[in-house]
Amino acid sequence: MDKFVIASIFIIRTFLKMNLSEIRSHLGKYRVGIAGAGGLGSNCAVALARSGIGTIVLSDFDIIEESNLSRQYYFTDQIGMMKTVALKENIFRVNPAVSVIIHQKKLDRYNIPEVFSGCHVIVEAFDRSEMKEMLIETVNNRMADVPLIIGSGLAGWGKTGNIGCRKIDNTLYVCGDESSEVSDDTPVLAPRVGIVANMQANIVVEILMKMG
């Protein structure tokens, strides 16, 4: 598309108001990848499903444990299930129109482009910072035009005003307070991880609403 067409679409989207069903039908055209189905991934996925995203690609290799229920979007009767399978079930109960594609594997530099192929946006929802770094490098090197939304700094409680979102450039955004790290006395609790997960979902919606 030439620049004139892109600019025109942007102007139309800015000035032409859309109602909820039009917004949901627009979002239904897109595919979003979520790397990890823990506190960030499960809460972000449900927010995107409620918003009407067309296809969600989930990747995780973990099983639900009782302790996960303190912050992740799962239920007591799902303990012992694969997170991807349980999240697909929960998304279906919220919005059966969403197509959910699941990958039960540990993501690495080699399988990421294949797992998230065709995704318009990718959400980073890993626990470990080394994995966050690996995903950023891989998307940068091999899927350079796909926007990636990072979560960084969400452990503990309070300090609500310190949580924010920052656009690094057109393909990289970071949500969180960029400083709180998980430790024994600052565990991840539902409110802060939920705020950051929903901020990530909000940026996904913002990016997709600007797409033609």
Added chain:
Amino acid sequence: MKFILNNREEELNGESLSVNEMLTIKKFSYKLRIIKINGELISKEMYDSTIIHEGDNVQMFYLMSGG
């Protein structure tokens, strides 16, 4: 030299400096971080050989565990 660091103007002595020199001067010690200069991702192995020049746009953020 003047450059932009996370959308703010920074002024440091010298005509140019490596990424590692900038990190030392600014006392940025936390190890897990992402740095982009003029939109280009700089890997850790390149911190010594990558030079920040006058007017460059440097973006940096830390990767904290938890998710």
